[in-house]
Structure formats: C-alpha cells, structure tokens
Amino acid sequence: MHLDNNTNSEGQKREYCSNGASRGGAKIIKTFSSRNTTQNLGNNRFNNTSNIGAYENNPLIKSGRVSLDKTYNSRTNSKFNNMIPTTYETRDISIVFEEDRQNAKHYDMLEETDDDIIVTGTNCDTPICFKTWEDMELDPRLMENIKKSGYIKPRRIQAFSFPLITAGYDIKGQAETGSGKTAAFLLPIIDKMLKLKFVSMRRTPYALVITPTRELALQIHEQAKKFCLNTPYECAKLYGQLEKSSLNRELDGGCDILIGTPGKLKDFTKNLQINFSKLAFVVIDEADRLLEFNFANDVNEIINSPLCTPISKRQNLLFFATITKELERYSMDWMRKEVATIKNKRENEVNNKIHHNIINVQGLSKNKLVVDLLIDEQKQAEESDLSLRKTLVFVERKKVCNILALMLMNYGIKSASLNGDRLQKDREKAINEFRSGQITVLVATDVAARGIDIFDLDHVIVVDLPKDDFMTYVHRVGRTGRLKKGTATTFYNPETDYDFKDNLIEMLQNLGQDVPDFLQQ
Template sequence: MLFTELNLSAPILKAVSEEGYTTPTPVQAQAIPFILDGRDMLAGAQTGTGKTAGFTLPMLEILSRNHHTKGPRHVRVLILTPTRELAAQVGESVKTYGKYLPFKSTVIFGGVGIQPQITTLRNGVDILIATPGRLLDHVSQGTVDLRHVEMLILDEADRMLDMGFVKDIRRVIAILPQKRQNLLFSATYSDEIKKLCESILRNPAVVEVARRNTSSELVTQRVILVDCARKSALFGHLVKENKWEQVLVFTRTKHQANKLSEYLQKIGIASAAIHGNKSQAARTKALSDFKEGKVKILVATDIAARGLDIDQLPHVVNLELPNIAEDYVHRIGRTGRAGNEGEAISLVCVDEYDYLKGIEKLINRKLDRDIVAGFEPDPDIPAMPIVQGRGGGGGRGNSQRPQGAKPQGAKPQGSRREPQKRDGSSHRSEGRSNDSRRGR
C-alpha cells in the first residue's frame, strides 16, 4: 500500500512526499482509514511505529474536508500528551504535514511563561496540543475555549495515567462537546486504560500493530550482571571499548542522572542529562546537542525521556532497571524504530533481580546474561531494598553497601509508584501533598 491509496488530499500527500515517505507503516495503514470514516479508535502501538503521523495525517484531512473560511478560528482538535517533549514533537509533526494547509496550531505546556500562550490562543487556533495540567490552568483562567472541539486525541494515554493525570483527563473530557471523535493511543494496556476507554470511546475500532506489552522484535536485548557500585565505570568502559557514538541511558532518579553525566564528563565522554529539575530550555538544548552529535551520551529519567523522537538511535542502556516492568518496554522502544535495528543493554545488580524477573514475565522471554571481564559481580554481596521516593538515591545506585548490612528482598515488582505529574504546570490534583509528588 502507498500513501496515495489512503484518500488523503494533494496538499497532505505533497508534505508527506517531501519528508521522503511513500509507504505507510502498519499502524498508519490500519488507523488512517478508520479515522477518516469518523470512527472512535483505540490503537495499541509502541513508540517508533509511526503513530504520530497515524493520527496527524487523517486529522488534517478531516479538518480540510470541513474547513470554514469565514468567522473566527476555534479549537477544533485537542491533542493531549503526557510530557512537554512529546507535545513539542507532536506540534512539529502537525506543522510538517500541514504546511500546505491553512490551519493554525499551537503547543502549550508548563515550565514556560503562560502569557505568550494566552496571546496565541486569543488570536485563534484550529489545533491545540497540550499537557493536561497547563491546559487546565488555561481553562481555570478562561483563556481557552473548548466548546467547538470536534476531535480529541489522547497520545500515550498509559503514561498519562501513570503520571497521575487521570482526574485531569476526566475534567477536560467533562467540558468538551459530547459529539466528537475520540482517538486513544497507548503502548501498554492496564485495567485503568480499559476503564478510560470504556468511558470515552464509542464502539471503537481497535488497531494493534504489536503484541500487547511486548518489546520490539527489532531490538537486541541483553543483560550484563555487575555490582551496583561499578555500574558507571562499566558503562564508561562499554562506551570506549565499543566506540559508541550515540547512546540514550536511563536512570531511576534525577540524582543518579546528574551523577552519571558528571562522571562521564570527567573521563572524557561528552554527555548531558535531562530530567524534571532541568529547565525546558536546558532539556531542549541537551536533546538538540545529542541529535547533532555534540554529546555522545544522553542520560535521562523515564519521565523526561518519554516521547523523545530520535531517528535511528542505535543503543539504549538501562543503568538502572525501572521498578515498573512496562517502563522497560517504553525505554527500549527508543531504539529499533521505523524498521531500524537497535540494541538495548541493561546493567543489572543483585538488588534488581526481582525487577528483572518482572520484566521477563511481562515480555515473555528470558534475557541473555553476560559478564564483562574485569567487572565480575561479587557473589557474596546480598540484595538490598531499592527505596523509591523523594530521596533521589533510589537505593544504593553507585554507592557501596555499608559493611555488615543485613540482606533484604527488593521491593515487590507488582507495587506501583505514587502517581506524579511532570508537565511543569501549576495545576494540582486534589488530596495530594507536594512532598508526595516529588520524584525522579
């Protein structure tokens, strides 16, 4: 199948062609016809499958077919995303594919001044891409009008629920027109996602281009066993030994992200860290430098890295395993994208064995274990619990265990972290203290 067979108009096809695309990805080929037919849709697609264009192209086509040249502009399409980075990237896709169309779009998220956003909204936009918290800031101030929304798109809905946005999403839905088209995209499935789907989707078409909760088959996955205290040194060794030029590294905490980046700089490896404590300008610059090759290593927490769009990223490394197995799938989904092969390596210490078992159960496969000469793990070191929360340490990390400490089991895999918002908005959900919302 070609894009020319998907009933898209000439201006959209021209923009697609100029990006070098002729053949749609599986999610695009399946989703676009359903969306053009006006169906609600639930799409199960991992990052890197082309899902953004999968909803952007038909959304633009529908707007074109029903374009009104007279009267003021109203928000006709609302796209909600969990993070600033993803919102910005969706906004870029809308501009890229809609450059020959007369529609105006804008992106609003927290962490930046609200006044320029208010000015843009007052001038009128057709397409609004937003993070939930900042959108509700505008709603509370009366600076956005959502009474004319014809299409609601929830991108990476699973991550929004993980981050504690479910109440915000329901508040937004409550003020939208009841007659609208709803599209929900999620890389993983949970009971919360099913409940959300049941409450907003009407007789939805279901598109699924990968097995549920599975990792990409284009990604080579392996585990390297190592002591916790030697992870940074091992990672630096791997970068130099293998002459890696572009690696995205995940840590559980902001503290550990900073610590690893500083260590790499000391041993002569250009790196940058992105996480919730970094300003939006710093995060944008770090990502830009990484894409341009000015830094080899980008160290990120799960929240900050969600939605990063990096073409042909060859390596993803988990310096620390996530405490929620589904996050592993999201992490390694940064590589092996759009038909390209990739490699995902996890540096695992004894503290994380329970997490590793949970990941293997989720992806239904046992990962190969390797040991690097000179970095063999000490079999006499017992497991210590990995402390989650606001301390920033996340357990031992790269610090050595105190002598004489008694072994304890790791935190159970099934436990969930306290939901947290990470779009930088001032909006707060009811009933949560600020302290409980600090984290990675």
C-alpha cells in the same frame, strides 16, 4: 553467546554477555578495563568541589565547544555548581523533513518488522487497509508534505486507522513503540480539515491532543507543523514552565491543532482562555502514562467541560502502549460507545528490532561502568574514524542523572542530562543537542522514556531497572530500534533486580537471543 569474566582493581568480578554483532556485522567481545577513572567519581564520593575542579580543567569546556548552564538542586532550592552542557535552538521544520528523508532508507524493511494489526469493534468482517498513500485520496497539500518526508508507504497502524477515523469511528489504538502512531492520528485529522475547508477562529481548536509530558507535546507539535506546511492551518503547544505571555502568543498565533499537557490545558480551560466549542477531535496520547502520572482527573475536567464539544458530538482517539484495566475503565468515560480497537498481534512485547546485552553488575559501581563502557567504545570508534554512536542512558534518580553526565563530560564524551528537576528550556536544549548530534550521550530519567523520537538512536543503556514494572523497561529500551536495528545494554544486579529475572529471560527467548548463564542460576 560469549561470557567474559574480568576482575577490576578492587578485585570485583564483572560478567558481560554479548549476544551478537556490533556495527559492521562483526562480533565484538567487549572487556572493560580496570582503569581508575578518578578517586572522586565513585557513586558515594562525588561532591560539589570535585565537580567544579573537573570542569575548570576540562579541555572541552576551555575550548568553548560547549555552553554551560547551572542545574537546580532540589535539596537546597537553589542553583549549585553542577554544570550541564546545553544549547537552545528552535528546530526548523526543514530539519524535521531532512531527518525523515534520512530515515526513508529503512522503510523497505518495515513490511517485515512492523507487527501485524488486529481490528475489532467495527461492523465489517474485513477491516479496510490502505496499503498506499494513493489509496487514502489525501488532499494534495498533505500528500506533498508526506512526499517531502520521504514516507514510501503507510505503516501498518496508519494503514488500518486512517479508514476508520475518516469513517467517523472513535479509536482505541495500541501499538509498539516507534510504530508511527503519531502520523496515524494527525494525517486523517488534517486531511479532514482541508476537505471540509475548516475556517480558523481565534483560540478555537479543531483538534486537541493531550499528552503526559512536555517533551512529547513538543514532538507532536513538530510533526503537526510539518504536516500542516503550506496549508491554512496553524498548530500550537501549551505546557508548563513557560511564561504566560509566551503561551498567549502561542495561542494567538493560531491553534487549529492544539497540543498540550493536562495541567496547563486545565488552567486555560477553567479561565475561559480557549474556546473548545468547535472541537471535532480529542486525541489522548500515551493514555496509559497519563494514568500513571495521576492526570485522569485533569483530563476529565478538560474533555467533559460544559464549554467543550460533548463527547457524543466529536471523535475521540485514545492511543497507548500498554492496555490496563484502569485504562479500560476510564476509556468508557472518555469515548463514545461505538469504538474500534486497533492493537498489535503481539501485545505489550519488546520491539523485535532491538539486540540485547545484559551485564551482571553485582558489587560494581554502575556509574563507573557506564563511563568505562563508553570510553572503550569511543576509542574503538575513533580507531575506525567513526564517532561514538548516539546513546541514551537511563537512570532512576535525578541526582545520579546529573552526576553521570558530568562524569562523562570530564572524560571527553559530549553529554547532557534530562530529568524533571531541570528547567523546561534546559530540557528542550538537551533534546535538541542530542537530536542534532552536538552531544552523543543523553543521561535521562523516565521523563524521556515514552514517545520521544530521536533520529538515528543506536544504543540505549538501562543502568537502573525500574521497580516491579517491566513495561517501563520496555518503553526505555524502545527508544532505539524504531526504524532500524538498535542495541539495548541492561545492567542487572541479582541482589536488587531478581524480580526482573524471569521477564528478561522470557524476553530474550521470545526474541531468539541467547540468555546469559548468570540469569539462569
């Protein structure tokens, strides 16, 4: 461990703990320069006038290399002059396949890094585990799509869940972030549809997937479309902030697998616009997050609707990152009595592929520190003819999210913001730009903290620790280290984050990483 103390232009002390290697395996000790980023860019001095001026003089914007969209101001219920870079493209499935193939090079190490699985609640003493795709005897069309994705072998949760789902069990599945749980439920569902020769009917899904966020719905929809390629089946997505005509076209285009958020699904169910009488599967994904967002009543209305296949006549699959007493209670109402439980041996722990850096930010401007850190890193990358690594920055407040993205753009770092105040189309644009590499930094609130899979995400910066909720932190840093090793940089202020100290110390010790001195004081 290296502890580096610096003093900035205002006489404030900075402590930075670097626990290990950067790219290329060399140990890098970072020091933050005391540059004055701008008088207008402090946390309390950034105003609309300076935003406009910064953007008018930004060479990136003058060059036409970014497009701009106004951001919604929740205080005035109007558009104001904060500009956030966005572009919008519907991702072609070929892009998703290509991302998967590029990820395939990391699959050899998954046998070591995937957590051990514990299976309970079945009648067999030794759970069946399919270690190869051939063991699953998949439909050839589905097998072809798996090969096109470059998937060498099943992840552990896939290997254990597939035989249980095909045997007809209800499933409660708990797995670490990035473990492959989306494919764990999609593959057996699609395989069963193909083998039963399910006949599609208008607005009559065979499987319903309920998710807490639009971003996660979009991601699962992409994966479902990928696996359904060259089959008779279509996938549809249903969520808010889209015109009703667009949603109707989506459903009429085919919804054998329907993925949606609770509010919009409830509306369409109440208005008799979807026929759930043929449902064979209900998947509740990120179920713990659904409860945090107070969606339990909406879920109840959907899956217990008299027009929906009864719980006893269908399979119910519940997936989550964190098990709670509340979730256990609701699961009794959402599932049959015969339930198999699949969970990590190391329950609710941080991904072991993540290397952690903790920074003491007491008395510092956190926004300015993010800018300094990324400017320094970009300069180091350029000196080696490299690009700034893809970085996801988490902040607590929506306004700070937009401001920080603007600050980074003003210093030539291609960035965008993602938060609940942004229009859905703009949220989709930001994610697509980040995925494609058109921007290298995405500044986000917790709307992006769960389930979102960003190809080749190397670095997560947690600017604001969540209040009294360590598992939210786990989900934030879990955006990196999904298939390969990643880095998480965490800002820690002993005055406001003291309650997190013991959790951070325990996390670092469990991962075998050095604990900085300022955490042990």
